[in-house]
Amino acid sequence: MTDPQIALFMLGIFIFCVFLGFPIAFTLMAIGIGFGYYAYYDPGRMWRSYNRLEEDAGLWESTQLWLEGFYNNRIFDLFVNQTYTVISNEVLTAVPLFLFMGYIVERANIVDRLFSTLAVATRNLPGALGVATLITCALFATATGIVGAVVTLLGLLALPQMLKMRYNHSFAAGIICAGGTLGILIPPSIMLIVYAATSGVSIVRLYAATLLPGLVLVGLYFIYIVTRAIINPSLAPRPTEDEVPSMPLGKLIWLLTTSFIPLAALILAVLGSILFGLATPTEAASIGALGGILLAAAYRAMTFDRLRESVYLTVRTTAMVCWLFVGSYVFAAVFSYLGGEKVIADFVAGLDLTPVQFLIMAQLIIFLLGWPLEWSEIIIIFVPIFLPLLPMFGIDPLFFGVLVALNLQTAFLTPPMAMSAYYLKGIAPENVKLTEIFAGMLPYCGLVIISMVIMYLFPQIVFSLPDAVYGPSR
Structure with missing residues (x-):
């Protein structure tokens, strides 16, 4: 041989x-x-x-x-x-700090207070509880970036409430599963840090590039939930006064001030300090970790056991990511030295693909890899195979990274290996079937694909913010 x-x-x-x-x-x-x-x-x-x-x-x-x-x-x-x-990679130093912030926020009983407040604030919207769940998922997923934690926690909080208010099982489950995956796309995301370390793309430009696409995807989810609730009200019946009582405006503002604003302010402070160059990602993550501790203490939810558990989970997850990088670097170096990378490059060049065809092929492969693998393995092991091919087709690695981040949403939403479904099924009532959860997730896979098409047709959605803040790099 x-x-x-x-x-x-x-x-x-x-x-x-x-x-x-x-x-x-x-x-x-x-x-x-x-x-x-x-x-x-x-x-x-x-x-x-x-x-x-x-x-x-x-x-x-x-x-x-x-x-x-x-x-x-x-x-x-x-x-x-x-x-x-x-x-010694300075970019990866931010990973344990962001993870610690997420684990602290997860254990501080902030999300249940936030969900209850948003349920009251959105009670007059079609699919009100679904909208409240989506907003809570998006905010909490942004704070943690841990899909399993978000889906599990919202499954415990929101799913029983939606089922109690006669929501369709598939409709309710789909909202939680889709909303729970947003943390790997919307910054500050751990996945984006790992991609930046793998590809050499600036993490601050990557954060800026994924912000608008993330909001576009949340907007598509919001439109879908409200539209389905308007067309078929039986999917998401409006809550009665007994189920979700109305509240005086002053009290509602106070609840939003004490539940929504602190967590949103923490996320915006961390993200804003990165995007506007006030702090490096590592420094911002340190601020976020400290802010998470102070927030938990302010809600009287900080205990030694919770702190110890958060540290343990942070160390365990960080070790997994770092050893994946070590193994991937060694594997990739040997694979390239033996000429495997050149074989793949020559094979792709021989296909005579257009840039669009190459993007479709690459995203299809990543989509299929999302069935048996987690996002970390895909980003660290398989995405580097495509990165050397990008200059051949004139594709910016920043743009490619945004498409990958969008694509990886489907890794958690596509049967039969959709991990979001299994996270939710593990804590859902027995009458919620796995097939119903699968059925509820599939429309959101279609919305992810639509968002990827929108990004390709209107690439300025990706490049406008980083170019405006940091200047054009292409």
Whole structure:
């Protein structure tokens, strides 16, 4: 076999191991080091250690020199260097801080107060409780960026209320599942930080570029919910006075002031300080983490157990992301050294695709990868395969990143591997069937595709804000 064929064989083994359920980070490292030992094997370096053996050398000295010869391979240097590169990456430093902010906010009992207030504030809108759920999901997802946490928490808070008010099971479940995924698109998003570290795109420009597309997607969801409720009121009956009582304007304003405004102010302060250059993402994340602690303390929800749990979850998730990066960097370096990257580039070039066809092909592959894989594996492992091909088609990696972020919404919403559905089913009442949850999510997949088409037809939605704030870069 030639080296490029071995590289493709290496990729095939990795995909096979993923479907078998092996831990992805350690699979990447094991395959990368294993094939890397072959790729970087240098007989001269290895046998130079053996030549140092003397006839009267003892067993201990012989063993030491034999081990030195075995490990005298550049793949181990590469592994150490890539690990250090990941640990010292300044962009990734923001990940644990944003995660900690999200976990603290999640455990501070802020969302239940926010949802109750929005339910009263939107009571006169068609699909009022669905609208309140969407707004709560969008705000909470933005604060945490953790899909499972948002879907689970809103499933516990909003789903029983919507079912109590006679909402259609599929309609109610679809709102929660779709709204819960918004955190991987709307900044400050952990996914965007990971993409920026992978692609080399400026994180502040990426945050600015995804803000308007995120609002467009939320707007499409809002229009869909209200329109469906108007056309078919039985899907979302209007609440009665007993179910959601009206409230004096002054009291409603006070509730909004104490529930909606503090969390919104925290998010805007973090995001605004990044977008306007007042702080780096890491500094802004530090402010957000401190703000989350103060917010939880203000709501009298800060306890030592909650703080300890938040720290533990932050460390666990951060370790997962970092080891994924280490494994991916080692795997990608060996794959490229063996010529696998060039084979893929030559293959795509031979297809004679237009930029539109390439985008469709790339997004379709990412869409399919979203079934068995989480967004982190897709961004860290597979998106770098497409990045070197972008200049060939004249595609800005910033624009490509926005499309990927939109596309990954469908990874959580497309049966049969839609994780949002399983998160919700795990805490939903028994009479809510998994098939009903799947049916409720599918329209939102269509809305995501529509939003991607809108971004392609009107790319100024992506570029207008970063160009206005930071100047054109193209």
